[in-house]
Amino acid sequence: MSTRFDVIVIGGGIAGCATAHYLARDGVSVALLEAGELNAFASGANAGSLHAQIPHDPFVHKGENWARAFTPAVQLFKASLDIWTGLEAELGADLEIGVGGGLLVGANDVEMRQIEAKARIERDAGLEIEMLDRAAIRERAPYLSTNAIGGAFCPSEGKANPLVVAPAFAAAARAHGAHIVSNAGEARVARTGDGYEAAAAGQLFAAPRLVIAAGIETGKLVESLGGSIEIQGFPIQANVTEPAEKFLPHLVYCAGEKLTMKQTRIGTVLIGGGWPAKLDARGRPVADPASLAANLAVAKSVVPAVGALQIVRTWAAIVNGTEDWLPILGELPGAPGAFINYVPWMGFTGGPAAALAIAKMVQGQRPDMGFDLAAFAPQ
Incomplete structure (x- = not known):
């Protein structure tokens, strides 16, 4: 016997929990299935940056044509940042959102030319x-090293606490009637005559529509439905210091x-900043001391005051x-x-x-995002 819903969502990170929330808010019957604990993987282990700018490193290595193809993602992030500004009221939770702006720092003429070219796009x-x-960046960010000769400032960027966001979406989804199952084990999905079935937690769930929001496991689930998408996973690491008096109001790159x-x-x-971590014998990400040392050296060279602080935790x-850095959003061919x-x-x-757009698509509606989502369609 299976329990029927309007939609099954696979994945309990920010993508899955937010999708379940927006569906349930619209009165859609939804079941969310998460293999482990909610928010246990990338959604809870990232550093909480709220980005909008084109990432500088791939811009330098992939070029301006890549950057222009990436601009739909910039528009998605811009739309998402607009949602973030009202998210605490929407979810009734303190998400520790701060929007102080993002500052990309250049230390020589070559870097400044790259920053200017990216800013035009x-x-x-x-x-x-x-x-x-140089004068403006010294006035805006006196905490920077004297090596800084300029930069680009994006006022809409900021931060939030990744430990609380997906759980807040899940709580709001439950309040609207969503059925959420965590520690369900790896879900097995299959097509049926009238939709999809998912076996998890010793139960069978059925629905005419399915949303796969399972992060790095997405490819495997797509393959079980006879499809194929190219996704990648990279082990990276981040660090956090002891508390200090407030001196860093911006998101600094x-x-x-x-x-x-x-x-x-x-x-x-x-x-x-995306420094690589290692994988242990079981394929789990673990911190790399060499990346730790290099990351902290760069941090100290850009913001000298951080050198006086103790690192209390490094995680991977x-x-x-x-490959193209673009999202994959939409109905699977x-x-x-x-x-x-x-x-x-x-x-x-x-x-x-992304979750709001998918929730609208699932309901047969055209997402009103102010830009075309066609660049993200699964191929």
Whole structure:
């Protein structure tokens, strides 16, 4: 015997929990199935940055044509940041959201030319970017090293607490009637004559529509439905310091090396940027001391004051990726009623807008996002 719902959602990170919330809020009967604990993987293990700018490292290595193809993702992040500003009221929860702006720092003329070229593309995508010269960046960010000769400032960027966001979405979804099953084990999905079945937690769930929002496990689930999408997973690591007096109001990037830095409400400084971690014998991500040393050296060279702080924790996680860095959002070809919700690299930022778009698609509605989602369609 199976329990029937309107929609089955696979995955209990921000993508799945937010999708379940928006569906349940619209009166849709939804079951969410999570193999382990909610928010246990990338959604809870990231550093909580809220991004909008085109990532600088792939811009340098992939070029301006790639960046122009990436601009639909910028528009998605911009739409998501608009949602983030009202999310605490929407969910009735303190998500520790802070929007102080993001600052990409350049240390030489080559980096500044790269920053300026990227900013032109970002502005064309509708993103507000302010270029800063040496005097302006010193006034805006006196905490920076004297090596900084300029940068780009995006006022809509910021941070939130990744430990509480997906659980808040899940709680709101439950309040609207969603059925959420955690520690369900790996779900097995199959097509039926009138939709889809998912076997998990010793139970069978049936629905005419299915949303796969399972992060790095998405590819395997798509294959079980006869499809194929190319996704990637990369082990990376991040660090957090002891609390300090507030001195870092911005989300800080570095054009020369991988770096993100921001200070939380309690004063701890989160230091990351995508430095690689290792995989242990069981394939689990573990911190790499060499990446730790390199990451902290870059952080200290950009923001010298951080050198006086103790690191209290370093952790590793798998970040979702795609070769072109674009999200995969929409109905799976050859599997009517099955939808993919997969946002690589900046999935925490893009999670709310992607989930809202998928919830509308599942209900047969056209998402009103203000831009075309066609670039994200599963191929």
